[in-house]
Amino acid sequence: MTQRAFPILFITATRIGDAVLSSGLIKFLADQIPNARFTIVSGPLAAPLFAHVPGLDRVIVMEKGKGKGHWFKLWNQVRHRKWGLVVDLRGSGTAYFLRREKRAVWKRNTGEPIHKVVEAAKVLKLEGDPPAPHLYITPxxxxxxxxxxxxxxxxxxxxxxxxxxxxxxxxxxxxxxxxxxxxxxxxxxxxxxxxxxxxxxxxxxxxxxxxxxxxxxxxxxxxxxxxxxxxxxxxxxxxxxxxxxxxxxxxxxxxxxxxxxxxxxxxxxxxxxxxxxxxxxxxxxxxxxxxxxxxxxxxxxxxxxxxxxxxxxxxxxxxxxxxxxxxxxxxxxxxAEPTVEDAAVTPELQAVVEDAAPAEEAATPEDAIDADRT
Structure with a gap:
């Protein structure tokens, strides 16, 4: 029996370096959820990095505009779909106003400085070694x-x-x-x-x-x-x-x-x-x-x-x-052949993989979107 597609909205960074450092999460999700379909949101400079992601439906190039207008524009582009998972590495309020089963939203670290790769892994509550940056290319x-x-x-x-x-x-x-x-x-x-x-x-x-x-x-x-x-x-x-x-x-x-x-x-x-x-x-x-x-x-x-x-x-x-x-x-x-310890799947992510129950219908966003941090 063919599994139904699991749509993932992945909002990544504007800058190339930050986008690369969080790219391991995409590979991790692709490996864990074989039926994943990705819609990736990125700034114009980093967007070409994701051209060959497996299961890619679309790359949305989001350019910053005046105020928060670009976030409302994005919401209008993605609100008509029911998402299995929304990953927001920009820390916006977008995920809260979309129909989705699960969400994972970046929050600013207020403690001691930690590497951006570790910080990205914490968004998905991953345990063990964080997923290393990974880019996909074709032969x-x-x-x-x-x-x-x-x-x-x-x-x-x-x-x-x-x-x-x-x-x-x-x-x-x-x-x-x-x-x-x-x-x-x-x-x-x-x-x-x-x-x-x-x-x-x-x-x-x-x-x-x-x-x-x-x-x-x-x-x-x-x-x-x-x-x-x-x-x-x-x-x-x-x-x-x-x-x-x-x-x-x-x-x-x-x-x-x-x-x-x-x-x-x-x-x-x-x-x-x-x-x-x-x-x-x-x-x-x-x-x-x-x-x-x-x-x-x-x-x-x-x-x-x-x-x-x-x-x-x-x-x-x-x-x-x-x-x-x-x-x-x-x-x-x-x-000797080296061994590699993969990041462990937490119960929260396992629930996503196993098709968690649908969330309630999302509301219309007003002024909660505030995410121009990266």
Whole structure:
């Protein structure tokens, strides 16, 4: 007997990084509820991340407008359907005014800082290890990325060092000349990735920034995809990399989700909440703590190059240590198959999976929608 579809409305973040960090919940729900059908609501920048989610009915791109009008517009788009589950990672009141069987709504953490991946798992009341970020791609996307990374005829492939030198704010950008020095030390003779190639990634507006990186690279030994590929193709390309180094950004989180060993460069952002997620990742900062940056720039909005106190030697040392850790782990995995502990399904989610009783008809929203936080 064919199971009836279980419709899930999943309201995720506006920013790319936050959307990536919560993406593991989609995989978790897809794995737990085989008949799940997803409608995903996202901001315009993050929306392309969800193009290949299994069981996808629709991606709704929600752009912020004046006041709370965008929330009422969203409600009008989704109110006609009875939802099995509404997951709202924006903390809005939307779920309270829809017909649904279950709802899971983000609430602001008022205690000690916790990582955004852990915070997302708490929305579904998951126990055990939180679902790691996960993005879905098709074989065609991976094939395109592999084609873009293919070495020239007669040239050895070698390892790939990927870098993401941009970010959404000048305060989080490590000086480009230091990226150049770091890549030269790692890819040059005697380096940890000697003889390898440089993969440069960034958005459409980052081309001029990375010019110095191209100039400093050995001729023909770099692949510059800055502004040339979409987010999922960048994700597929990163799956082939041996190491990623980048500023705290959405691209850094995409790299960590791709499983590439990741060095995240931090200064005026909190690695306790936004550090790259995964066992083979490291958050690296200079001598100042996040709180010291807050003291100088309380709103974290000034056009100050906060990252200037992070030296090249610190980043190179961290990269070498992480690569050594990767090799050690590979040896351990050859000796014994690793075991993975999945997140446990709580009774609350089990009730959703087992088709909980329908909720009462929802009311019309008035002024309860207040969710422009992420």
């Amino acid at each position: 065609d996307v991976q094939a395109l990325a592999d084609q873009l990374l293919a070495p020239r005829p007669g040239e050895p492939a070698g390892p790939i060092l990927a870098v993401g030198p941009a970010s959404n704010w000048v305060g989080k950008i490590w000086p480009i000349e230091r990226f150049a020095q770091t890549t030269q030390q790692l890819l040059g003779p005697g380096g940890a990735l000697a003889g390898g190639r440089l993969l440069i990634l960034g958005g459409p507006g980052d081309g001029r920034m990375v010019e110095e990186l191209r100039m400093a690279s050995a001729r023909g030994r770099y692949v510059d995809l800055t502004g040339k590929v979409d987010l999922l193709t960048a994700y597929a390309a990163l799956k082939r990399a041996d190491l990623f180094i980048g500023n705290d950004s959405g691209l850094m989180h995409i790299a960590a989700a791709a499983g590439v060993p990741t060095i995240g460069l931090f200064g005026p952002s909190d690695e306790r909440r936004y550090g790259p997620w995964g066992s083979l990742t490291k958050a690296v900062r200079g001598p100042r703590s996040f709180e010291q940056f807050l003291a100088v720039d309380p709103d974290l909005s000034q056009a100050i190059r906060h990252m200037s106190d992070l030296p090249v030697t610190t980043v190179v040392k961290a990269a070498k240590a992480l690569l050594a850790e990767v090799k050690a782990k590979a040896v351990e995995e050859d000796a």
